Amino acid sequence: MESTAPHTLALTVAYRGAAFSGFARQPDQLTVQGELEHALATVLHRPAETTCAGRTDAGVHARGQVVSFDVTASELDELDARDVNRERFASFRRSLNAITHEDISVRAVSQKEAGFSARFDATAREYRYFLAVDEVPPQFTRDFTWHVGHLDADAMRRASRCLIGEQDFKSFCRASSAVDKPTCRNLMEVEFEQTELCGENLLVVRVVGSSFLHSMVRTIVGTLVEVGRARRPEQWVAEALAACDRTAAGECAPAQGLVFWEVRYDG
């Protein structure tokens, strides 16, 4: 009987979002979850169901998405038998990378406590949004940025302060997702970093929260960019938040600038 007791594994996954209809499995669509579950099913010789830390939208990238799934004790033994005297799960990881779409990389495999959930055990999620701030269009960073040109980063930083804390973010949630659902969230950090890559200047917006509403990070960024472009005053962000109405905030920033950066778990 012991050989069928469940154990839980987690994958750390990076992907380029452009090729996929988002993370979540959908019939007849190329999705990250569909690719991962197909690869797991191929290696484990049985259907596999996964849970992810955050269901990213179509076009959104990930550096550190976390995906959990259960294996039986005998499956775990079999996986371990492949890597005697080597890094644990190295050949399992290599098999998954060989099967999945080339825009997905399983970066790490680890064993968690039985029953671990990539979604429910997460205590914080970090997203980074990359803004290309030169007048000239970016080349090297093009696939992972939104090209907006010059921004007043200081104004954006000041305007963002009102967003920190536990608040109702209904104004920053896709309207169709906010119907009859709680829209309070705890936003822990919004930080700005200017950096340069291959001669291209970027403003990176780092957003950390316990969890996020649908399109929340991108709507925060789209709203702050309006301030950075001086199309709206700084206090407009606080007014948009207080309105609890999606039409009060700015546009949702394009998916291609957003990277699901990292998930934090206690302990």
Next chain:
Amino acid sequence: MESTAPHTLALTVAYRGAAFSGFARQPDQLTVQGELEHALATVLHRPAETTCAGRTDAGVHARGQVVSFDVTASELDELDARDVNRERFASFRRSLNAITHEDISVRAVSQKEAGFSARFDATAREYRYFLAVDEVPPQFTRDFTWHVGHLDADAMRRASRCLIGEQDFKSFCRASSAVDKPTCRNLMEVEFEQTELCGENLLVVRVVGSSFLHSMVRTIVGTLVEVGRARRPEQWVAEALAACDRTAAGECAPAQGLVFWEVRYDG
């Protein structure tokens, strides 16, 4: 008469190499030079000939390629008239970027001394080669790296020292290009930097020289990678150099990892 006296302008140009059959103009091929000269001809309403600091091969990228060309005094007056009270050449630059292929960005336009040559006045050229050194394939840096997995960077650094200075680099020059031509060059720096981008570990090889032979940077990198993979001993690089024979050195590293980084001019 004064209105036809020649003045010299220079463009600083970035491009992604994958789409082009190299920098140099060729009939019926998409090339960076062809695109730039077409854009200049469109804006200046006459054929334009350009000189570049380095003719990069098909697939090689550039961050700071420099391209020079002459304009008449009246053409210069006309370009200046477009940007009264603004950054000089801003609308000229914008026009060029609107006409050229999207994988080319004219980053800057500047006036040089009359007769300046992007090629002959260059005192040093810097290339950077990006090696992806994780076992897992890179995603974010994929288009600009060669994925080689783990390398012994210290061994590569030690092995590279023999290359510094004025020497005959015939072993590191494409054989067909070395026939009856001088193959001595002054290599000023070969440096290694470990860096991380979106969770992907890179080893960046920075190569600076007065000028380079055909495929020289890529052959140096391909040779050093053999040492980094422990397929060859460190002293093999010095032996390859001394042999003055292309077959004595390693393979030419793939074009996609190479970026023509910067050109230096005295004064």
